[in-house]
Amino acid sequence: MSATQTHGHAADHHDDHGPAKGITRWLTTTNHKDIGTMYLVFSLVMFLIGGAMALVIRAELFVPGMQLVDPGFFNTMTTVHALIMVFGAVMPATVGLANWMIPLQIGAPDMALPRMNNFSFWLLVAAFSLLILSLFMPGGGPASGWTLYPPLVLQTGDALPLAIFAIHLAGASSIMGAINIIVTIMNLRAPGMTLLKMPLFPWTWLITAYLLIAVMPVFAGAVTMLLTDHFFGTTFFAAAGGGDPVLYQHIFWFFGHPEVYIMILPAFGIVSEIIPTFSRKPLFGYDAMVYATASIAFLSFIVWAHHMFTVGMPLAGEMFFMLSTMLIAVPTGVKVFNWTATMWKGSLSFETPMLFALAFLFLFTIGGFSGLMMAIAPVDFQYHDTYFIVAHFHYVLVPGAVFAIMAAVYYWMPKWTGHMYDTKLANIHFWMSAIFVNVLFFPQHFLGLAGMPRRIPDYSTQFADWNMVSSIGAFGFGLSQLLFVYIIWKCAKGGQKVSAEVWDGARVHGLEWTVPSPAPYHTFDEAPVVK
Amino acid sequence: MAQAQAAHGSDKYYIPHGSKWPAVGAVTLFVTMLGTAAVLNGSSMGPWIAYLGLAGVAYMFFGWFGTVIDESQRGLYNAGVDRSFRMGMTWFIFSEVMFFAAFFGALYYARQLSVPWLGGEGSRFMTNLFLWPDFEASWPTNGPAGIGGDFQTIPAFGLPAINTAILLTSGVTITIAHHALKAGNRGVLKIFLALTFLLGFAFVGLQAEEYIHAYKELNLTLGSGVYGSTFFMLTGFHGLHVTIGAIMLLVIWLRVMKGHFTPTHHFAFEATAWYWHFVDVVWLGLFIFVYWL
Numbered sequence: 001m002s003a004t005q006t007h008g009h010a011a012d013h014h015d016d017h018g019p020a021k022g023i024t025r026w027l028t029t030t031n032h033k034d035i036g037t038m039y040l041v042f043s044l045v046m047f048l049i050g051g052a053m054a055l056v057i058r059a060e061l062f063v064p065g066m067q068l069v070d071p072g073f074f075n076t077m078t079t080v081h082a083l084i085m086v087f088g089a090v091m092p093a094t095v096g097l098a099n100w101m102i103p104l105q106i107g108a109p110d111m112a113l114p115r116m117n118n119f120s121f122w123l124l125v126a127a128f129s130l131l132i133l134s135l136f137m138p139g140g141g142p143a144s145g146w147t148l149y150p151p152l153v154l155q156t157g158d159a160l161p162l163a164i165f166a167i168h169l170a171g172a173s174s175i176m177g178a179i180n181i182i183v184t185i186m187n188l189r190a191p192g193m194t195l196l197k198m199p200l201f202p203w204t205w206l207i208t209a210y211l212l213i214a215v216m217p218v219f220a221g222a223v224t225m226l227l228t229d230h231f232f233g234t235t236f237f238a239a240a241g242g243g244d245p246v247l248y249q250h251i252f253w254f255f256g257h258p259e260v261y262i263m264i265l266p267a268f269g270i271v272s273e274i275i276p277t278f279s280r281k282p283l284f285g286y287d288a289m290v291y292a293t294a295s296i297a298f299l300s301f302i303v304w305a306h307h308m309f310t311v312g313m314p315l316a317g318e319m320f321f322m323l324s325t326m327l328i329a330v331p332t333g334v335k336v337f338n339w340t341a342t343m344w345k346g347s348l349s350f351e352t353p354m355l356f357a358l359a360f361l362f363l364f365t366i367g368g369f370s371g372l373m374m375a376i377a378p379v380d381f382q383y384h385d386t387y388f389i390v391a392h393f394h395y396v397l398v399p400g401a402v403f404a405i406m407a408a409v410y411y412w413m414p415k416w417t418g419h420m421y422d423t424k425l426a427n428i429h430f431w432m433s434a435i436f437v438n439v440l441f442f443p444q445h446f447l448g449l450a451g452m453p454r455r456i457p458d459y460s461t462q463f464a465d466w467n468m469v470s471s472i473g474a475f476g477f478g479l480s481q482l483l484f485v486y487i488i489w490k491c492a493k494g495g496q497k498v499s500a501e502v503w504d505g506a507r508v509h510g511l512e513w514t515v516p517s518p519a520p521y522h523t524f525d526e527a528p529v530v531k
Numbered sequence: 532m533a534q535a536q537a538a539h540g541s542d543k544y545y546i547p548h549g550s551k552w553p554a555v556g557a558v559t560l561f562v563t564m565l566g567t568a569a570v571l572n573g574s575s576m577g578p579w580i581a582y583l584g585l586a587g588v589a590y591m592f593f594g595w596f597g598t599v600i601d602e603s604q605r606g607l608y609n610a611g612v613d614r615s616f617r618m619g620m621t622w623f624i625f626s627e628v629m630f631f632a633a634f635f636g637a638l639y640y641a642r643q644l645s646v647p648w649l650g651g652e653g654s655r656f657m658t659n660l661f662l663w664p665d666f667e668a669s670w671p672t673n674g675p676a677g678i679g680g681d682f683q684t685i686p687a688f689g690l691p692a693i694n695t696a697i698l699l700t701s702g703v704t705i706t707i708a709h710h711a712l713k714a715g716n717r718g719v720l721k722i723f724l725a726l727t728f729l730l731g732f733a734f735v736g737l738q739a740e741e742y743i744h745a746y747k748e749l750n751l752t753l754g755s756g757v758y759g760s761t762f763f764m765l766t767g768f769h770g771l772h773v774t775i776g777a778i779m780l781l782v783i784w785l786r787v788m789k790g791h792f793t794p795t796h797h798f799a800f801e802a803t804a805w806y807w808h809f810v811d812v813v814w815l816g817l818f819i820f821v822y823w824l
Contacts, residue, residue: 020549028549110546112615115553115595122557130564137572161568169560175626183618187611188544217626221633228764231571233754235678236637239662242674242757243637244645251633314654 018521027122030114031521032099037416038121039096040409044485046088046128047402051478053081058440058474060457061467074457075143080135082146083163086263087170088128090397093405094266095120095177098205101412102181104512104519105199107190107528112183120177127169134162145455147252148223150237150245154230161231164223171216178212181205190511192530196287199510203290204269207297211258211265214301219255222248246311253304261300264396265293267364267404268335271357273509274411275339278354279346280505285338292331292338299328309380318377325375329368336365351503352426356407359399359434367395370445385455388448394441399434406433406484413488414502418518419495425487432480439473544611547602552595559587596782603799604791613798620802624809627772631813634768638761638820642670646757649675673756682759683749687822690741694734695818698773701730702811705780705804713794717787724784727807731777738770765821772810779803 019025019034026038056077060068069077099117103110111117135141139157142148153160185206189198226248228234235241237248268289276283283289305313305321313321339361348354370392374380383389414420443466448454452463459467498517506513511530515523566581602608608616650668651659659666663675671684685691705727711719742763745751753763783803786792792800 024549027554028551030547030549109544112544113619115547115550116619118550119553119556122554123560126557126561126564129561130568133565158568158572161571162565165564165568169564175623179619179622179626182622183615186618187615213622213626214629217630218633218636221630221637225633225637225760225764227571228753228760233679233752234760234764235674235754235756236641236760238674238678239645239649240674240676241678241760242641242646242649242672243760244640244648247637247640247645250640251636254636 029118030110032103032111032114032117033416033519033521035111035114035117035121036096036099036101039092039099039124042121042124043089043091043093043096044488046084046092048481048485049132050081050084050089051481053077053084055474055478057081058471061459062471063468064459064461064464066458069457071457072140072143075145075455076135076141078455079142079144079146080131083131083142083166084128085397086146086259087167087174088124088131090263090401090405091174092124094205094208094263094401095174097201097266097270097405097408097412098177098181100416101408101512102184102202102205103188104415104515104523105202105510106185106188106193107511107524107530108184108188109522109524109527111180112187113180116176117180120173120180123169123173123176127166127173130162130169131166134159134166137162147249147256148226149252150226150229150248153226154237161227164227167223168220171220174212174216178209178216181209182213190524190527190530196290197530199269200272200283200286200289201266201269204265204272204293207293208262208265211262211297211300215255215258215262218251219259222251222255225251246308249308249311250305253307254301256307257304258297258300260393260396261296263401264364265297267360267401268293270404270408270411271339271360274353274357274407275342275361277411277503277506277509278349278351278357279343280348281342281346282508283338284341284344285334288334289338292334295331296328299324299331303328306375306377306380309377310384322375322377326372329372332368336361336368351410352421352423352430353407353411355427355430355434356403356410359430360403360407363399363403363434363437364396367392367397367400370395383448385453386448387444387452387454390454391441391444391448394444398441399437403433403437409488411503412512413491414498415512415515415517415519417492417495418497418516419491420498421487421491421495425483425490429480429483429487432483433477436473436476436480440470440477441473443467443470443473542609542611545602545607545609550595550598552591552598555587555594556591559584559591563588600786600791600799608798613796616798616802620805624805627809628813631765631768631816634761634765635816635820638765641757641761646670646672646674671758673758677756679752679755679759680750682751682755684751684758684762685741685745685749685822687818690737690744691818691822694737694741695814697730697734697737698811698814701727701734702808704730705807709800709804712787712792712797712800715794721784721787724780724787728777728780728784731773731780731807735770735774735777738766738773762821765817769810769813769817772813776803776807776810779806 019031020028026034029035056069057074060066060074099111102108137158139159141159142153142156142163144153144156148163156163185198185202225234225236229237236243237245239245272283272289303321303325305317306325309318309321350358370388374383374389374392410421410426447463447466447470450463452459500516501513502517511524511528512519514528561584563581563584566577566579566584569577570581571577647668648655648658649663649666652668666675673679673682704723708720708723708727711717711723751762752759755762780803783800786799
């Protein structure tokens with residue numbers, strides 16, 4: 001289709017044709033950079049939509065009493081905010097980064113299955129069109145919380161099948177994306193790049209991809225059972241027929257716990273790329289990092305019921321899931337200490353990606369500690385379904401996964417666009433985000449410990465002060481992200497030209513710094529040899 | 532352009548040119564899902580939207596696979612691409628295994644945990660005492676409320692045993708066909724591949740017979756409590772996979788008749804065979820845990 005643009009100035013460049021013109025380029029592309037860009041833009045749009053929903057929630061919670069929205073719509077907002085942020089923002093962002101960077105980092109000409117790659121992306125658009133459409137159905141959007149527990153979720157109106165089909169399509173998209181990443185890494189590494197020479201970002205993604213293939217189909221099965229329970233008279237989750245609503249929780253969290261690692265492992269990979277570059281030292285304990293990642297992935301399959309400590313499990317179950325959960329602190333601790341040791345005696349500099357990576361290190365660790373607290377079953381009875389939980393998972397997801405993604409965008413954007421971003425604005429973006437994210441989420445620890453339940457539109461007046469602080473933080477954080485959008489737009493349009501290496505000393509850390517900036521449409525047509 | 536890339540030689544990884552099929556697939560699946568949701572919500576327009584979407588999905592499959600078969604026949608796929616396809620198919624089948632695992636997990640949970648608990652096992656005796664005092668745990672069951680009314684089950688050593696024999700035989704015939712393909716014996720290949728998909732369709736036919744019998748005479752339906760739920764969802768999704776597998780076999784057979792595949796280059800044949808063995812193994816699990824034990 002783009003054969004007319006083939007130019008033959010050199011034998012080794014004879015298929016370095018440019019992309020097709022106009023919208024056709026994006027609909028039909030098989031290029032990993034195009035698809036990576038589409039994923040990243042999609043996730044940014046979803047981040048803003050999901051963020052707007054979060055602001056509806058925080059606006060309602062600004063003061064006690066019912067102000068702005070009715071409780072049903074409030075519940076829809078908490079539900080759809082979560083579904084969009086998990087499946088529409090964080091996951092596609094990491095997939096977009098994988099698309100852009102994995103072929104560049106392992107010296108591959110593209111992803112291994114390029115057409116399926118494009119299919120994965122467009123299925124995601126189809127999925128989120130269905131989910132957003134479900135908001136306008138009679139009976140309102142899904143309002144059961146993102147975990148979709150029966151019997152509550154079975155009371156959803158016409159939105160139910162749309163939301164479930166959206167999950168099916170997003171799941172199919174994730175599975176295909178994961179297969180593509182595994183095959184690319186296993187089959188297309190440059191000669192000489194053995195697995196234990198591979199950078200950490202492809203490594204963490206390889207392990208994430210295995211998690212995705214193992215658990216997304218399980219989730220698809222779980223929501224299919226919800227669909228048949230609602231429409232076809234099955235009783236998987238109804239005691240009257242011999243089933244059990246708790247069965248859903250087990251199946252859901254068998255998916256749901258690995259899912260949280262699906263969101264955080266690529267973030268670990270990103271931070272493991274950035275800290276060495278700006279410490280001007282190799283990563284401390286590379287092998288240990290790889291094995292720690294694999295251990296975390298393995299453990300993620302045997303801890304799921306720690307989300308269900310209060311559901312009435314046998315004591316042996318409580319004990320097993322409590323102890324297996326606490327074990328995760330060991331490999332995670334290895335990672336945190338290795339990042340710290342990487343910086344030890346390094347010549348550090350604090351460019352924006354490094355600032356985000358450092359904030360990740362501190363703030364993710366706070367989220368990790370609160371996770372350790374709630375791993376203890378007897379105290380979790382107190383924390384369960386309170387704002388303490390909300391504070392915990394937002395600490396690991398926002399200054400955790402999202403900050404790592406932002407770090408990655410600042411780190412690799414000069415490679416994508418050929419321009420340095422506006423460093424002054426970027427630093428302002430960092431400081432505003434880092435301050436407001438703590439104003440937003442730290443008080444939620446206090447609210448939770450004081451007993452404020454999650455997923456409620458109104459609350460007792462004793463919780464008023466910290467809710468107001470949290471809402472101020474939310475609006476501050478939300479507005480800061482508009483600055484992020486502007487910085488990206490500005491960098492795409494122009495800016496100071498950068499070299500292939502971009503960051504001084506970066507070249508030793510990866511193949512992506514050996515190609516020109518901006519990276520040409522086709523790279524590593526001839527595989528580089530890694531020594 | 533595709534020819535231009537073929538000229539690169541066989542050691543270079545083949546990056547396919549752009550294609551409209553992924554976008555067509557996404558749009559038509561969107562329409563299909565929208566239509567199906569409308570059907571479930573009782574809209575009269577629903578079936579037409581769903582059929583339109585499904586027709587589009589079928590069009591996408593013909594077009595996409597047509598393109599891939601054409602590229603394969605023109606020799607664009609070298610050993611590296613072949614390896615990618617093999618890995619891709621392997622992990623796809625693994626994802627299917629995990630899909631079935633969810634339903635097998637539900638079956639296990641119902642039989643080992645939720646039904647005994649409702650019957651008052653161990654520390655759960657209060658549940659039984661206060662909620663369902665007349666209920667005694669047993670399997671099969673449609674639960675303490677007797678959802679769907681009294682029903683009978685299908686004995687393992689009737690039609691299901693015959694179906695087991697059919698699928699196991701088809702596993703043998705496809706292996707014979709594969710050996711014939713590798714030996715360049717096209718006559719044997721054609722006959723045994725045809726036998727394989729005929730056995731596959733025979734299985735589906737008998738399964739349909741069994742469903743009709745269950746609904747009409749045994750009062751065993753999807754709504755027969757947790758037994759009916761697990762029975763029909765497990766055997767139903769398996770039957771769907773057998774149907775897809777049989778269609779794949781039919782397509783492969785038609786390609787054999789057209790002279791496709793060589794003794795060394797026949798990924799599509801092998802992928803179909805793997806898929807067929809996968810549905811075979813799932814059936815053995817079903818036969819043992821759903822019908823027999």
